[in-house]
Amino acid sequence: MNKQTPLIEMKNIELAFGGVKAVNDVSVDLYPGEVVGVLGHNGAGKSTLIKVLSGAYKADAGEIFVNGEKATINNPRDARAYNIETIYQTLALADNLDAASNLFLGREIVNRYGMVDDDAMEAETRKIMQRLNPNFANFKSPVSALSGGQRQSVAITRAVYFNARILIMDEPTAALGPQETEMVSKLINQLKAEGIGIFLISHDIHDVMELCDRISVMKNGKLVGTEKVDDVTDDEILAMIILGKKPTKSK
Amino acid sequence: MKKAMRNVVGAVGIDLRLLGMIGALVLLWIVFDLSTGGRFMTPRNLFNLSVQTASVAVMSTGMVFVIVTRHIDLSVGALLGFIGMVMGTLQLNILPEYLGFGHWSIWMITAVVGLLLGTIIGAFQGWIIGYLTVPAFIVTLGGLLVWRGAAWWVTQGQTVAPLDSTFRMLGGGVEGTLGSQLSWLVGMVATIAAVVTIVLARRRKSNHGFNVKPLWAEYALGGIVTLLILGYVVIMNAYPLPKGAAKRYAEAQGIEYPADGLFISHGIAIPVIILLVVAIVMTVVAQKTRFGRYVFATGGNPDAAELSGINTRLLTVKVFALMGALTAIAAVIASARLGAVGNDLGVLDELRVIAAAVIGGTALSGGIGTIYGAIIGAVIMQSLQSGMAMVGVDAPLQSIVVGVVLVLAVFIDIVYRRRAGV
Numbered sequence: 109m110n111k112q113t114p115l116i117e118m119k120n121i122e123l124a125f126g127g128v129k130a131v132n133d134v135s136v137d138l139y140p141g142e143v144v145g146v147l148g149h150n151g152a153g154k155s156t157l158i159k160v161l162s163g164a165y166k167a168d169a170g171e172i173f174v175n176g177e178k179a180t181i182n183n184p185r186d187a188r189a190y191n192i193e194t195i196y197q198t199l200a201l202a203d204n205l206d207a208a209s210n211l212f213l214g215r216e217i218v219n220r221y222g223m224v225d226d227d228a229m230e231a232e233t234r235k236i237m238q239r240l241n242p243n244f245a246n247f248k249s250p251v252s253a254l255s256g257g258q259r260q261s262v263a264i265t266r267a268v269y270f271n272a273r274i275l276i277m278d279e280p281t282a283a284l285g286p287q288e289t290e291m292v293s294k295l296i297n298q299l300k301a302e303g304i305g306i307f308l309i310s311h312d313i314h315d316v317m318e319l320c321d322r323i324s325v326m327k328n329g330k331l332v333g334t335e336k337v338d339d340v341t342d343d344e345i346l347a348m349i350i351l352g353k354k355p356t357k358s359k
Numbered sequence: 360m361k362k363a364m365r366n367v368v369g370a371v372g373i374d375l376r377l378l379g380m381i382g383a384l385v386l387l388w389i390v391f392d393l394s395t396g397g398r399f400m401t402p403r404n405l406f407n408l409s410v411q412t413a414s415v416a417v418m419s420t421g422m423v424f425v426i427v428t429r430h431i432d433l434s435v436g437a438l439l440g441f442i443g444m445v446m447g448t449l450q451l452n453i454l455p456e457y458l459g460f461g462h463w464s465i466w467m468i469t470a471v472v473g474l475l476l477g478t479i480i481g482a483f484q485g486w487i488i489g490y491l492t493v494p495a496f497i498v499t500l501g502g503l504l505v506w507r508g509a510a511w512w513v514t515q516g517q518t519v520a521p522l523d524s525t526f527r528m529l530g531g532g533v534e535g536t537l538g539s540q541l542s543w544l545v546g547m548v549a550t551i552a553a554v555v556t557i558v559l560a561r562r563r564k565s566n567h568g569f570n571v572k573p574l575w576a577e578y579a580l581g582g583i584v585t586l587l588i589l590g591y592v593v594i595m596n597a598y599p600l601p602k603g604a605a606k607r608y609a610e611a612q613g614i615e616y617p618a619d620g621l622f623i624s625h626g627i628a629i630p631v632i633i634l635l636v637v638a639i640v641m642t643v644v645a646q647k648t649r650f651g652r653y654v655f656a657t658g659g660n661p662d663a664a665e666l667s668g669i670n671t672r673l674l675t676v677k678v679f680a681l682m683g684a685l686t687a688i689a690a691v692i693a694s695a696r697l698g699a700v701g702n703d704l705g706v707l708d709e710l711r712v713i714a715a716a717v718i719g720g721t722a723l724s725g726g727i728g729t730i731y732g733a734i735i736g737a738v739i740m741q742s743l744q745s746g747m748a749m750v751g752v753d754a755p756l757q758s759i760v761v762g763v764v765l766v767l768a769v770f771i772d773i774v775y776r777r778r779a780g781v
Contacts, residue, residue, distance in 0.1 A: 162666075164665075164666060183668065184665070184666050184667065184668045185668035188668060194666070196666065198662070200660070200662060200663040200666045200667070201660065201663055202655070202656040202657075202659035202660045202663050202664065202726070203659050203660060203726070204655060204658065204659035204660075204726035204727055205652075205655060205656060205659055209652060209656070210663075213652075213656055213663070213664070213667040213669075214653075214664075214667035214668040214669055216649050216652060218649070222648070223643075223647040223648065224646075224647050224648060224649060224651075224652055227563050227564060227566075227567050227569070228567070230567070230569070231567045231568075231569075250659075
């Protein structure tokens with residue numbers, strides 16, 4: 109199929125928590141400009157797998173390749189260095205801080221005296237918000253005072269701002285209304301067009317059918333299979349998720 | 360009317376909670392002044408109040424960081440006692456042997472050793488909390504017992520006195536003040552610095568094209584700040600040295616002491632200057648450094664901080680090391696003020712410090728707190744205590760009142776936060 113070098117290749121990843129293998133010998137890959145859905149029930153291991161890539165967990169075994177080169181990811185900082193950005197299901201925002209402080213958390217703009225430059229960060233935040241969500245106007249309040257969609261905007265902006273090449277989205281639309289979901293869908297297509305590779309973790313089949321190019325389904329910590337979305341039906345995906353049954357390749 | 364009020368307050372950019380605290384403080388002072396027949400709001404009492412507050416206030420700024428990161432430090436009172444005891448022994452029994460009694464460098468060496476000791480002990484407790492993941496409550500409860508016991512051990516329970524005379528100036532006794540001219544100088548510099556800060560902030564904001572406050576609001580804010588600073592200087596200068604000290608001063612300056620007395624001003628006390636410097640540094644650290652930003656981010660959402668690449672364990676060590684250093688500064692002030700170190704130095708201070716931070720709006724759930732709030736909280740606590748003592752309230756009743764006020768203040772804060780939705 110694709111002769112390009114994959115952006116990301118995760119090979120034979122394993123991770124156990126106290127004897128339970130949360131991820132058991134799983135391999136997935138991701139190409140530029142592609143959206144790969146990672147599907148499965150709660151507890152199937154999809155979030156754990158993706159946290160290995162984002163640096164939140166360290167795999168017991170297996171290798172990660174970024175642009176064909178072996179990568180060492182031991183913590184979130186390492187992942188960011190490879191331009192891997194993550195939007196967590198819980199959004200991972202510090203509720204007591206404002207949008208700009210959250211956007212730049214861990215990567216603050218400092219002036220020449222090493223002091224955090226809040227005004228510069230707010231100006232940058234205003235600029236990028238203008239592009240991604242022009243309705244966003246609340247730059248002064250702590251993000252706890254924002255709506256779910258606005259909080260999502262902050263989380264997404266944070267990932268996009270720092271030139272992400274690989275974006276991990278963990279249930280990006282779980283807490284959103286229809287309009288905001290639409291916004292996220294638009295954004296995903298926009299980012300895709302820019303050549304960014306996206307891992308989309310979801311258990312909403314419709315989301316996945318609409319946005320993804322390929323899907324990788326997990327069950328009980330194991331990979332059931334990876335299929336092109338165009339080659340399979342909704343029912344076949346459901347069978348993969350629920351029964352762990354690979355679709356018959358007859359058609 | 361209420362709305363107009365709120366608009367004015369919003370325009371000046373002072374938050375309502377700060378206004379509430381200042382209102383409570385002013386009310387407290389008026390009530391005490393009336394019930395003592397005007398003895399509370401005298402230069403003399405306000406001078407004493409500011410000196411008495413300094414030690415607890417210095418520690419409360421550090422406690423803000425500790426509580427903001429969802430921890431607690433119960434050991435500060437005992438640690439203050441231990442550091443005080445070590446510093447006392449050092450300057451009385453050890454250093455004079457090598458340097459000679461009353462050597463000019465004794466106070467400096469003592470203070471630096473105290474500061475190092477506090478930082479190291481704080482960092483050690485922070486390491487147990489951050490890396491060994493023992494809850495801060497337990498670690499510092501253990502610390503309370505350990506350091507109180509260690510303080511006793513340093514001198515087998517003996518009181519160390521009298522402390523080095525230069526060292527004693529740091530406690531703000533009769534000699535430990537700036538006098539009238541220096542106080543004016545400090546007041547001027549502080550005023551200019553405040554005004555320049557306001558102007559620069561406005562310029563920066565308008566450079567980025569943000570909305571700025573109306574000009575009258577900036578003038579009002581600058582006016583209030585100037586009035587507060589210079590008013591404080593006037594009051595401190597209005598408190599004369601007692602006769603004996605004035606006589607000594609006159610002799611030292613070669614002035615003849617007139618028969619009807621001489622008016623020599625106290626001026627601002629040195630511990631208050633120390634507190635001022637600590638307050639400014641801590642405010643800058645909280646608002647303008649990455650470290651400060653990470654303290655608040657970690658308090659708001661530890662997981663988010665961790666996922667953003669912040670090393671929250673190391674951060675815990677730093678926060679407690681800072682608390683230890685501030686405890687050492689407070690130990691210098693407290694021991695210098697008394698001129699002696701006894702076994703009871705700093706007893707129950709941990710509770711005063713925590714109460715000051717909490718009354719000042721620091722939320723125990725983490726993520727929220729301000730340095731100025733904690734300092735105002737410390738002033739409120741101290742006003743309450745010394746005011747009740749002046750009125751002649753029985754000691755047990757004093758404790759009861761302070762306890763009730765603490766719970767009430769936090770309750771009001773919770774209600775305010777729920778209403779304001781922050």
